[in-house]
Amino acid sequence: MAIKRSSLLNRGGFLKRAKSIKKMGSRGLTWQKFRNDQFEKDKDEEGLIRCEDNRIGLPQCGISRSEMDLHHVEGRDGNLLTDRSKMVWLTRECHNEAHN
Numbered sequence: 215m216a217i218k219r220s221s222l223l224n225r226g227g228f229l230k231r232a233k234s235i236k237k238m239g240s241r242g243l244t245w246q247k248f249r250n251d252q253f254e255k256d257k258d259e260e261g262l263i264r265c266e267d268n269r270i271g272l273p274q275c276g277i278s279r280s281e282m283d284l285h286h287v288e289g290r291d292g293n294l295l296t297d298r299s300k301m302v303w304l305t306r307e308c309h310n311e312a313h314n
Contacts, residue, residue, distance in 0.1 A: 265305045282304065287301060
């Protein structure tokens with residue numbers, strides 16, 4: 215399937231510039247690697263993680279999923295970014311509740 219050249223032109227008749235993908239900084243890469251490593255370490259034999267919402271005072275939902283958010287309880291500044299003792303695994307719904 216060929217792309218028509220006319221579909222690549224903007225109103226002024228010039229070719230549209232492709233949008234570049236935003237590069238992740240070193241802090242973002244550090245967080246991404248840490249989160250992935252923690253997921254591998256914390257998941258059970260079925261590849262699931264249980265929501266730890268009761269650790270932060272929310273009613274316990276008891277849900278286990280393969281997709282969970284790692285929530286920073288005391289912020290992300292400095293060493294807190296990778297301090298596992300200050301984080302809990304939450305479902306997206308519980309994570310939203312924690313921020314509300």
